Structures are given as structure tokens and as C-alpha cells.
Amino acid sequence: MTFRTTLLASAATLALAGAAMAEQTALVLFETKGMTTEPRREGMAVLDIDPASPDFGEVLVEYPLPTGTVGHHIFYNPDRTRAYVTSLGSPVLHVFDMTAQPYRRTEIAVPDCVVGEDVAFSPATGRWFLTCMGSSKVIVGDLATDEVEEVWDLPEPWPHGITVREDLGRILVTSTANPAVMGEYGDSVTELDLQTGEVVAVHSTRAAGAEAPSGPVEIFFVPHAEPPVAYVTNIPQGDLWIAEWDPGAEAFAFRQGFDFTALGQGMALEVYFDEENARAYVTTAAPGHVNAFDISDPRNPRHLGAVGTAPGAHHMTFSADGALAFVQNGLMNIDGLNDGSITVVDLAAMESVGSIDTFKEAGFTVNMIEGMPDDPRAHTH
Template sequence: MSIKNKLLIAGLTLALAGCSDQAEEAAPERNMEEGHGVVLLSGLPTLGTKDSIAIIDLDPESETFGDLLYDYDLPEFDGPLHHLYYSPNGRLYATGLNTDCSLAEIGLARNAQGDPVINGVTCIDTQGQVIAEDIMWHTANGTEYMFVTFMGGTGLDQADGGSVGVFDAQTNAVVKVIERRKSSVEEGEPFIMYPHGISAYGDRMVVASTVHPDLKTGVGNSIHVIDLNSMEPIENIVVEDAKPVGFPSSPVELLFVRPSIVPDVEPAVLVNTMFGFETWKVPYDAESKSFGAPEKLYDGASNGTGVPLEFYGNETELFVSHAIPGIVKRYDLAKLPDLVSTGPDIKAELGAHHMIFYTTASGRKVMAVQNNLLNLGNAADNDPTDVDFIAKLNDHSLTVHDLATGERLGTINIKERYNKGIDNVEALFGSGFVHHH
């Protein structure tokens, strides 16, 4: 199938992370868990499997590469858990694409033998906010909060819903629900709708307006600016040019490039547009606290890529996943906010999405890419939870690549091996990336 047809299908159907000189000195023992990851897995009903959170061996040099070292069945929710996040003090959280448990804390701990285990899943009271996506910890007015985007806001019946929950970073209690529906304000006034990606710098937070959770009611085309002094939206910035598949651009993930990421950088917001197939830059003047005119940095439609999703980074590079054709582009971190390539694309599989970075037993630096957009079942299995077009961007796999060369070192097909899909991958006992939001 041609890339043009693949892009069209994706858009139409989706409409909707040396040796010592002293011989007597032994080399330090390697932490064998460094090559282990935590994955969220979705059960496929017709294959008799259940949603779970598992610990998996991701070291392609290991004899147990791809094995589930531990698997914990999750409670039955009306949708999967979607994304794992570690708080600054090491607590593990998950957002959920469901209304039963849209935000949870995962009890990742060690047993008496020192082995990692899951002690339970605690659903957090969100005060009615549903379909959570991204989490960011950030300090506002001298207090650290956990900020969470909820694409469904306070009700899926709202055609223009969406909210940002502000939680106490220690107790998980809701401090404030930031919500302002487009239908409740005058034309041109700031609002929040279908928030997904989130990032912040100083007292300005930005969130991306993506798509209604039912994948059909509405699609966004802007980013929303929130003043963290008042905890209220103050501006909407449209990031949209051509519409390659006829829908609004659907900004999905964004990154506020700031001095803590790149010293002395001129701050700007980078934005991926899921249906626009583009990456944008929105300049920011820290002195006046004002945003400049958006500038398109990358056009996927003319470069054979579609559905750009995540921004992840290590100490030297920024990585952007593109679900079609299933690649990860890499850029020089020091050159941000401009996108200066550092090498050929890393070839993953359809649905390239989240990623993590780690080292193998021999010390080789690698990255794992999760190749799945959403787990809503699979049409080939006559799964009643399926949305047929989603399956086209679900390879149900993890691919591991040499970070220096991009060479693929191994593939784990989760569906073939475990009759499940894969929603997310994270490192074990600590974040597997340096830069994300």
C-alpha cells in the first residue's frame, strides 16, 4: 500500500520515552534490573486475556529477552490504563482511558526477597474528571502540584469538554479543576477542550487540544495557555496549516523547550499535530510572558510520515515518534527549539509511540519503542471492543534499537507471544527518559 493511502487511512479512520588499571580491583557489579521495564498490557476478550501491568526483560542480550518476569492482573475497567509516570519522589502513577479509574497510583514495591512486585492499584478521586492522558509535576506559587489532563473533562456527554486537574503532590487530593468550555465563553475568549499533552515553564502551562474521547464528536486545532498564578486559561493559539486528511490538526503532544532542558535556550513550545502530520514551534518571550506567531518546522505529508505523537529525550537528543510508517526521528537537543537532525530515522513498526532508554548487559546504549496507538481490540479476532481503523496502527510490539546506529537488536510481538496488546512501556523503579514534558 502506498504511503499516501496509508496516511489517508490513518486520518480517515482515526477521525475521529573500561577496565581498571588495578587488576585486583573488580569491576562494579551491574544492576541486572537496568534492562527490565514495566509495561501496561491490554487483554483481548476473544483471546481470553485480561488487562495487566507486567515487568518484562528488555535486554536483547539476555536469554530471557521478552519474558514477562512478573504479571499482575488489573481490575476490570471500562477502558485500558494508558500511560505510566514516576513522580519526582519515585511514586508510580497511571492515567486511564476509562471512566472507572481515570487516574491511579500503582503500588510498585519489593517483597521480602527484594524482588519487584505490585501491591495493588489505588484509583484516585478525580472529582468526576474522566479519560486522563498526561501528567506533569510542576511548582506554582511555591507549591509543587501534580497536573493531569482529562480529555473527557467532567463528563463524556459534553461535546466540548475537557479539564486539567490540579492535585496535591503528596496526598493526591484534588486542589482545583481547571475547566472552561468553549460553549460557555464569548467568541475569541480562551477555553479548554480535549486537553492531552501538557508542559510548563515558570508560571505558564500549555496543553494540547486533541480529540473528543469518543473519536467522533470533535477535533481540536489549538494549544491552550494557562496562567499558573490564577490557574485559569488565558489564551488559545491555533497550530494548523493544510489538512491532509480533511480534519482539524489535532495537536497531541507538546514540549515547552526551556533552560532546564537546554541552557540559555530561547524558550518555545514544540507541538505535534496528529491529523496535521506536522511539528510546530511557538516562540515564547519570558520577559513579557508572551507567545509569538506559530512556525511550522516539519511537514509530514510532504515527507511521507503521518500521525506524529511523542517527544522524548536523553542528555543529547530529542526523539519524535511517527505512527506512520512507524519511525522515530532524532534531533540535536542543543539546537532546540529548531529541529536539526542527528542521523537517519530509527525504523520501528506501525503505531510507533512511547519509548524508553537504557543499557544492555554489555553496556550498549539502546532504546525500546512501543508500537501501538491504542488498544481497543483487533478486528481480525472479531473482538467486540474493536474500532477497525485503530488496528491498522497497532503492531502490538516492542522493538529495541542501538541508540548510536539505529540498528534493530530485537523485536517482542506482545500479541503473538501473550495474546495481548501493549499500551505503554516505562523503566523499572525510575523514569526511562530525561526529557518528556
């Protein structure tokens, strides 16, 4: 199986890709659909997402990843010169030099990391932090050299989401799920000291009266919100939680903010913010939606509507003018949640206006979509 357009990273390809970069492109992590399908192939692709381009929906460049990587997330360092790709399948953090053409990939060995998930950065301390959901650790690396400095053990298992607030000297880490036992979930957010990694507090995210664990997965501080506010998504509980910083008490308080299950949605995953910080967009994987919120008052997000996408709605990126969202439909290659399409959503009308099926038609699922380094809306923790 091949893509509609697959170009190798040759000199001729780079000339074509360079011309396309004048339009709009995005990075996509993909792998063979189905966890047991053979032979396997995975990589990072540069995808044309400009609807006005004659190459819209085409793969311009493909960067192969080693079989068994299971590339999961892409995170840019603060100056956007490097892209860190986490691996669910191997104890390696892949780093792409985004200043080189073609991008050059190196590997950081992280032997203490099983199921690498998210990366967060702290320019003030010169470090990055990698969560390892399978080994319940946070790997601390040097932001300049990428050398591993420390390995933190956590009191709560299965860390996944992580976010840093330097002015508070805090890191917040979710306890998500046991990757070795399907259906075994965590139930809390751990608050750590940014400098030492010592535990400051453990916060429950279980809804009042709920018998089952909440399974918090991602956590993001709302940009420019003062006092600080963070949003937390819970997978099995299917809701959005709000963490508010109390300057007087110097402590966080957690509460439920919105219940997606009341709309027939489940598995809340990612949170994105528009450039004006007026809107937040939250994806839910089952059956697949994007939800829009008015966050003019970030402590009380107001639900504006939802758009159906496809099973596994997960990550997003935006068009250059912010009018469109491109929603990647795929969650960990789980059967029924690994559609492999990318839904195009009109954010003003809140409706689906198209689908990029390039990967799906070629027998792949998509694990991540991310804007290019110069995209101000690129996802970050």
C-alpha cells in the same frame, strides 16, 4: 493465551525479579488486542529489556489492572516514589507505590474525569495535573496526599498533552480529539496560569493554508533550553511545532518546525530527549517510525533520519547506555495501529536490530513502555 514467561507477584517471584533488576527492566501497560475481543485482560508488566540477559524479552512480574481500565500512560512523581497510571476507560487514577515490593496499587477517584490522559507535576506548588480528554477538564491534586483539590474547566475541548514550566508560572495544554467522535480534532494549545488555572492565551497549531484541524496531542519543554522552547506533535496534520518563549514580550510564539508527511509519515505522537539533550526522538504511528533530530539549536531541530518500526509506534525507553531504543508499537488498540510488538532500534546506526514479540504472540497489544524509577531517561512532562 499466556506470556512466554509469566510470574505472579509471590515471594519466589520477587526473588527472581530482584535478581533481574540488577540488569535492566521496563514497565509495560498491556491489554487484550482488539477492543471487542473477549475475554479481556490487562495489566502492568515488568519486562526484561537487557539484550545480554538470558531472560531478555520475558515478563518477570505482572500486576493486573481492573478490566475496563484501559491503562494508557505511566508518569512518575518528582521523587520517583510513585507511578501514576491514567485510565481511558474509568474515572480513576491508579497509583503504584514504587518503594514497596511488590508494588502496591491504590486508586484515586476522579469522577469529573472522562478519558484520563496525561499527568504533569509542579513541586513548587505541590500539585499534580491530570488532563481529561472526554470531559474537557484538568483535575488538580495534592502532590503529598493525592487528594483532589480543584477541577478546572477549559475553553478549548479535549485536553491531552500537558507540560509545566514553573519559572514562567505557565501550563501548556493541547486540544487533541473528541474521543466520542472519530476524526473530530482540536486545533490549539491553551496557555494557563500555573497558580490559578486562568487562561493566558490560546495558540493555534494549524499549518498555513490548511483546511483541517491540526490535532495537537503531546507537548514537552526541551530540557535546559533557554529561553524556554517546547515541542508540540500534531496527529492528523503529521508535523512537529515549536513554541518559543519571548522574554521581552513575556509570551509564546508558535510555528511549524518539521513536516513528517513529506517523508510519507503520519500521526506524530511522542517526543523523547537523550541524556545529553543533544538529540530528540519523535515517534509517528502511521506506518510506524522513530525520527532523530539534532537539537544543538533547540529552536531549529535538524532531522537526521528515520527508522521504520511497526504500526502504532508510540512510546519509547532507552537502554542503560543510551545506545538502544525500545519502541512500543500500539496506539489506543485501534485496528491497524495496535501491532503489539516492541522494536529495538540502534540509535547510532538508526536501524532496527530486533523485536520483542512477547505480548503480540500472546494476543495482547502494548499501550505504554516506561523505564524504571531510577532511569534518568524516564519520560516526564
